[in-house]
Amino acid sequence: MPYRIKDTLISESDLKQRVKQIAEEIERDFNNESVVMIVVLKGSFVFAADLIREMNSDINVDFISVSSYSDQTESTGKVKLLKDLDSNITNKNVVVIEDIIDSGLTLHFLKDHLQLHKPRNIKICTLLDKPERRKIDLPVDYVGFVIPDEFIVGYGIDYAQKYRNLPYIATVEEY
Numbered sequence: 001m002p003y004r005i006k007d008t009l010i011s012e013s014d015l016k017q018r019v020k021q022i023a024e025e026i027e028r029d030f031n032n033e034s035v036v037m038i039v040v041l042k043g044s045f046v047f048a049a050d051l052i053r054e055m056n057s058d059i060n061v062d063f064i065s066v067s068s069y070s071d072q073t074e075s076t077g078k079v080k081l082l083k084d085l086d087s088n089i090t091n092k093n094v095v096v097i098e099d100i101i102d103s104g105l106t107l108h109f110l111k112d113h114l115q116l117h118k119p120r121n122i123k124i125c126t127l128l129d130k131p132e133r134r135k136i137d138l139p140v141d142y143v144g145f146v147i148p149d150e151f152i153v154g155y156g157i158d159y160a161q162k163y164r165n166l167p168y169i170a171t172v173e174e175y
């Protein structure tokens with residue numbers, strides 16, 4: 001099914017402003033303790049790159065890659081681990097950086113997976129939250145924007161691997 005960009009949902013300047021606020025919130029909560037920032041690939045790479053550059057504290061960055069959407073606008077329901085962490089997070093403060101929480105299935109999988117390594121604590125940070133689509137409820141510590149039940153792209157987020165390079169968040173439509 002062909003899709004194209006419909007409307008701007010969140011502008012570049014609103015993203016920049018909110019990302020800076022989230023970085024400040026995280027730094028305030030950890031009070032300069034060291035933190036491992038876990039970037040959930042691929043979708044959160046743009047958000048994470050902006051977020052960590054707004055932080056001045058002692059952080060490490062690691063990457064994990066999971067996928068469940070294939071080329072469709074609904075979760076397949078099966079979360080595949082494509083790449084695991086490289087570092088040891090046992091007894092570390094961990095912040096998971098997500099681009100979007102939709103059904104909640106990805107984060108549910110990730111939290112279970114990360115708990116096996118016994119971190120000191122896990123906090124969840126997501127740029128976008130689409131609560132109307134939730135299949136599994138999870139506590140989220142930092143939320144950039146709550147969005148309506150529409151499929152969105154841009155700022156790292158794709159439809160069938162496209163549109164990750166859009167500098168803003170947009171809705172899409174079939175045509």
Ligand SMILES: O=P(O)(O)OC[C@H]1O[C@H](OP(=O)(O)OP(=O)(O)O)[C@H](O)[C@@H]1O
Nearest residue numbers: 041042043067068069102103104105106
């Ligand atoms: O709450 P959920 O319904 O699980 O959806 C959220 C997840 O889905 C997307 O990843 P996707 O599987 O598309 O992989 P990608 O990040 O490589 O695009 C997105 O980046 C989140 O990680």
Ligand code: HPA
Nearest residue numbers: 102150151152153157158
């Ligand atoms: O709205 C969305 N857009 C792109 N990828 C996604 N993965 C979960 N929800 C979305």
Ligand SMILES: [Mg+2]
Nearest residue numbers: 043069157158
């Ligand atoms: Mg995707």
